[in-house]
Amino acid sequence: MAAAEPVAVCPPLSLYIHVPWCVRKCPYCDFNSHAIRGDIPEQAYLNALLEDFDQDLHLVRERPIETVFIGGGTPSLMSGDFYRQLFTRLRERVNFSPGAEITLEANPGTVEAGRFDSFRQAGINRLSIGVQSFNPDHLKTLGRIHDSQAAHDAITAARNAGFENFNIDLMHGLPGQTPEQALSDLRAALEHGPSHLSWYQLTIEPNTEFFSRPPALPDDDRLWEIYQRGGQFLRAEGFEDYEVSAWSRPDAQSRHNLNYWTFGDYLAMGAGAHGKVSLADSRILRYWKTRQPEAFLRRIGSRTAGSEAIEAEDRGLEFMMNALRLKTGTSENLYSERTGLPLSSIAVKLESLRAQNLMSPTRLQATEQGQRYLNNLLEQFL
CATH class of the missing domain: 3.20.20.70 (Aldolase class I)
Structure with missing residues (x-):
């Protein structure tokens, strides 16, 4: 990767x-x-x-x-x-x-x-x-x-x-x-x-x-x-x-x-809320807040309960799991913009899926057949 x-x-x-x-x-x-x-x-x-x-x-x-x-x-x-x-x-x-x-x-x-x-x-x-x-x-x-x-x-x-x-x-x-x-x-x-x-x-x-x-x-x-x-x-x-x-x-x-579906960023606010943010050092972070309302109220300062980086090897799947929910998918350029990875990192998988008529030849978009087998399609990006 x-x-x-x-x-x-x-x-x-x-x-x-x-x-x-x-x-x-x-x-x-x-x-x-x-x-x-x-x-x-x-x-x-x-x-x-x-x-x-x-x-x-x-x-x-x-x-x-x-x-x-x-x-x-x-x-x-x-x-x-x-x-x-x-x-x-x-x-x-x-x-x-x-x-x-x-x-x-x-x-x-x-x-x-x-x-x-x-x-x-x-x-x-x-x-x-x-x-x-x-x-x-x-x-x-x-x-x-x-x-x-x-x-x-x-x-x-x-x-x-x-x-x-x-x-x-x-x-x-x-x-x-x-x-x-x-x-x-x-x-x-x-x-x-x-x-x-x-x-x-x-x-x-x-x-x-x-x-x-x-x-x-x-x-x-x-x-x-x-x-x-x-x-x-x-x-x-x-x-x-x-x-x-x-x-x-x-x-x-x-x-x-x-x-959400185009892998944008979102801040988390409130008990049990989840967020995802792109940092200035090119890391992408997922984080979540204290879940129980009483504990959220009692805490002082930050209520962040945990966080984890979305590693480079996981970003392709994360992006595609969201983008392929959309009927029109996304442009190819958005993949690099949102993941920080070149499109070449998934080029071989894309070529194979397009040859099977599961994805559009010009966009990151599932075909009608690909939508029918969406879970199987996504497994290709694991």
Whole structure:
């Protein structure tokens, strides 16, 4: 493997902020989320976030923040004033690019109309609304705290507050779900005119309630029918699947996720958050924050729990695992810019995959056949 060369172009910089609390842990969720016990310590968490961020300012390297994603947990449990204070203090420390995309995850059942107004006033300009399903039985199975009407009401309230750029999260392949029920969820979502849909298949993950007591999921034939019919419907409605489970209207892709998938940099902020940054000495570092909320609050100074370098021999796989999720892939030039490695380091593998019609001859992009065998394709870069 060729030695890493200096990264010629500094990657764009995003910021991920994690809010770890939720009302109730969903049985399928393997994220760092913790059910609320008492009141959320908003001011203490704000102070801890900023104190920790100050320890990471050297990682910014004078770059502006291009995108922010606030995930959880349930970030919409926090008040608008919390986010107003947070972004006021962040802007005192770093620059934000004009038109920076700032996304907040919001769950129906945790917000009222006035709170959406306060989120907008705090500078949040995009929402990701975690509906998962509009079907009452499926919502109950998934352990969601909202019903179908609450989901519709939350989306309507968000639109009335001025949010035109918003994503709706939906799951498919749910226990007992039929293709028609999956299509019904999609139709209900599109009634609200979203710019983006995250439509992803339910998977059973370790350390979840579903892993301990797995529900009966649709078989492969039904999953394929759901995916095919749902995809046909969304394309007919003007949506494009620009990534494995992400659908958007033209020019409404998630800029934050695009930065992940093109091996950009992102700072980590909050309990259990993960970051990835390119350093001035050409190293690429992955790091993560203290996971437990109580421990995060108690720490003084840096809350970084660990870090590891992404070595030169691993960067090709890391880059391709992300880039090949995108339907259009990336340009060949981006490989060197983001990994610090010459394209020649993967030239032999590329030639072989292109000869098998698994990758495009001119881009780092999986062909239609390559998308079908994506896992096997990626194994070639190990």
